[in-house]
Amino acid sequence: MFIARSLVFYPGFFEDNCKELSDEIILPAYYLNKMMERFDDNERLYVDIINVETNQTMLVSIGTCHSYDKNTIFAPQWILDLIGCSGNCDSVIRIEKADVSKVPVATKIVIKPLDPIAFELDTLKCFETAFMNLHSIKEGITIQIPVPELGRDYTMFAHIEGVEPAQVSRIVEGEVNVEFINDFNEPIVRPVIEPTSLNTIVTPILEPTPVPVPVPTPPESLEDQEERRRRVRDAWTKRYQNLPGQATS
Numbered sequence: 001m002f003i004a005r006s007l008v009f010y011p012g013f014f015e016d017n018c019k020e021l022s023d024e025i026i027l028p029a030y031y032l033n034k035m036m037e038r039f040d041d042n043e044r045l046y047v048d049i050i051n052v053e054t055n056q057t058m059l060v061s062i063g064t065c066h067s068y069d070k071n072t073i074f075a076p077q078w079i080l081d082l083i084g085c086s087g088n089c090d091s092v093i094r095i096e097k098a099d100v101s102k103v104p105v106a107t108k109i110v111i112k113p114l115d116p117i118a119f120e121l122d123t124l125k126c127f128e129t130a131f132m133n134l135h136s137i138k139e140g141i142t143i144q145i146p147v148p149e150l151g152r153d154y155t156m157f158a159h160i161e162g163v164e165p166a167q168v169s170r171i172v173e174g175e176v177n178v179e180f181i182n183d184f185n186e187p188i189v190r191p192v193i194e195p196t197s198l199n200t201i202v203t204p205i206l207e208p209t210p211v212p213v214p215v216p217t218p219p220e221s222l223e224d225q226e227e228r229r230r231r232v233r234d235a236w237t238k239r240y241q242n243l244p245g246q247a248t249s
Contacts, residue, residue, distance in 0.1 A: 001052070002028075002093045004085050006077040011068060021143060022133035024063030025049060026074040027095070032065040038097050046098040046135065046170070049075065049083060053091045056083040059098055059168055061135040082141060106137055106169035108162070112181040114142070115156035119182055121149060127158075127178070131171065139167040 007013050010026060025047075027035070039045060045062035058079055066074065073093060077086075085091050111127070113119070118126070130145045139160055147154045161181060163169050 002071055002073045002095065004049075004073050004075055004080055004089060004091070004093045006080060007074050008077070010066070010074040013074075020076075020133055021078075021130040021145065022063070022076055023058075023060045023079060023135055024076075024133065025060050025079070026064055026066050027062060028070045028072070029065040029067045030070055031095075032062065035062070035095070035097065044100065044135070044170075044172075046100050046103070048096045048098050049073075049079065050094040050096065051083040051085055051091050052094050054084040058082050059103065059136045059138070078144060082138075100170065103136070103168060103170050104165050105172050105174065106163055106165075106176050108164040108177045108179070109137055109160065110162035110179045110181065111158050112161045112183065113145075113156060113158045115158075116184045117147065117150070118156060118158070118180075119184070121147070123180065134171050136168060136170050137163055139163040 007026070035047070047060060047062060048057050049060050050057045060075070060079060073095065080086060080089065083093075085093070113123075126145060126147055129148075130143075137160060139162055142157055142159045144155045145158055147156055
């Protein structure tokens, strides 16, 4: 059992490292040595990080080890948020070896950027770079994507709308189709699927939605205007005649 702390508190970790979209956690050295006995040679180091109090879990990978505090693990803050361990979290955390036989390899990822800037720059490069440090992907989560070309501090959020073949899937070297959803101007999205390597990101072809143009109403003729005034006068006359105490014809 451990307590979890964000990577920003890990000695020697730079701020830029903490902003990377990574799912690697840092374990105490003594525990990592014990954990390694349960992995076969060349087996990927997938583990489940579990908040015992909330029973929230996330599939992550082991990055490295530390020798600062045997009761503390360090993890990216976005991972801790997903297991209900935000802020100065004192929840009890459990680490278990993941059964990857139940976690298939991702074949398709559907992404909905929440920032319109995603469709005004090189989306392919932006997401491809961000995904390089991910070993798994989960449907329904929101991730933060750094955008280096807009400055070292600029990030955008994107929601993972769908993952196939399972809601939690592994990301390994191979082909994966990616589809983007653009909700800002509701275009028709026709992804060009040409996967070639790990985390291939596809820039969609966008077709603008037709915008209806209002048709101006032709002006009334003098005869129409006079007729409309007559109907209004008649309506007010009848209303006045029907008031209590007024004589009616």
